[in-house]
Amino acid sequence: MYKRQVQQAEAKTGIIYVTEALAAVLKHEIDRYKDAIVPTVIQIPGISGNTGAGIEGVKKSVEQAVGSDILFGGN
Numbered sequence: 001m002y003k004r005q006v007q008q009a010e011a012k013t014g015i016i017y018v019t020e021a022l023a024a025v026l027k028h029e030i031d032r033y034k035d036a037i038v039p040t041v042i043q044i045p046g047i048s049g050n051t052g053a054g055i056e057g058v059k060k061s062v063e064q065a066v067g068s069d070i071l072f073g074g075n
Contacts, residue, residue, distance in 0.1 A: 013038070013039045018030070042058070
Protein backbone atom coordinates (compact mmCIF):
# COMPACT_ATOMS: atom_id res chain seq x y z
CA MET A 1 0.00 0.00 0.00
CA TYR A 2 2.81 2.44 0.84
CA LYS A 3 4.40 2.04 -2.61
CA ARG A 4 1.08 2.86 -4.24
CA GLN A 5 0.72 6.05 -2.20
CA VAL A 6 4.23 7.14 -3.16
CA GLN A 7 3.50 6.53 -6.85
CA GLN A 8 0.29 8.57 -6.62
CA ALA A 9 2.13 11.37 -4.84
CA GLU A 10 4.80 11.45 -7.52
CA ALA A 11 2.22 11.65 -10.29
CA LYS A 12 -0.30 14.09 -8.83
CA THR A 13 1.24 16.09 -6.00
CA GLY A 14 3.19 19.33 -6.10
CA ILE A 15 3.69 19.84 -2.37
CA ILE A 16 3.80 17.28 0.43
CA TYR A 17 3.55 18.52 4.02
CA VAL A 18 4.92 16.20 6.71
CA THR A 19 5.57 16.75 10.37
CA GLU A 20 9.18 17.13 11.43
CA ALA A 21 8.91 13.92 13.48
CA LEU A 22 7.63 11.89 10.50
CA ALA A 23 10.27 13.43 8.24
CA ALA A 24 12.96 12.21 10.63
CA VAL A 25 11.61 8.67 10.34
CA LEU A 26 11.24 8.86 6.54
CA LYS A 27 14.46 10.75 5.85
CA HIS A 28 15.66 8.19 3.28
CA GLU A 29 12.38 8.52 1.34
CA ILE A 30 12.31 12.32 1.53
CA ASP A 31 15.92 12.52 0.34
CA ARG A 32 14.79 10.97 -2.95
CA TYR A 33 12.92 14.20 -3.72
CA LYS A 34 15.65 16.57 -2.54
CA ASP A 35 16.67 17.72 -6.03
CA ALA A 36 13.30 17.21 -7.71
CA ILE A 37 11.17 20.14 -8.79
CA VAL A 38 7.99 18.29 -7.88
CA PRO A 39 6.94 17.18 -5.40
CA THR A 40 8.38 19.58 -2.86
CA VAL A 41 8.45 18.18 0.68
CA ILE A 42 7.84 20.77 3.39
CA GLN A 43 8.36 19.91 7.05
CA ILE A 44 5.98 21.45 9.56
CA PRO A 45 5.94 21.34 13.37
CA GLY A 46 3.90 18.52 14.85
CA ILE A 47 1.91 18.22 18.02
CA SER A 48 5.11 17.68 20.01
CA GLY A 49 6.48 21.05 18.94
CA ASN A 50 9.04 22.60 16.64
CA THR A 51 12.44 20.92 16.26
CA GLY A 52 13.79 23.52 13.86
CA ALA A 53 14.21 21.01 11.03
CA GLY A 54 11.42 22.58 8.97
CA ILE A 55 12.87 26.08 9.15
CA GLU A 56 16.34 24.75 8.36
CA GLY A 57 15.00 22.89 5.31
CA VAL A 58 13.29 26.00 3.94
CA LYS A 59 16.41 28.07 4.61
CA LYS A 60 18.61 25.60 2.69
CA SER A 61 16.17 25.50 -0.22
CA VAL A 62 16.08 29.30 -0.47
CA GLU A 63 19.87 29.53 -0.23
CA GLN A 64 20.21 26.99 -3.02
CA ALA A 65 17.70 28.81 -5.23
CA VAL A 66 18.88 32.37 -4.59
CA GLY A 67 22.53 31.86 -3.74
CA SER A 68 22.47 33.50 -0.32
CA ASP A 69 20.55 33.56 2.94
CA ILE A 70 17.89 36.20 2.30
CA LEU A 71 15.54 34.89 5.01
CA PHE A 72 17.68 35.10 8.12
CA GLY A 73 20.64 37.21 7.05
CA GLY A 74 23.19 34.49 7.75
CA ASN A 75 22.02 33.87 11.33
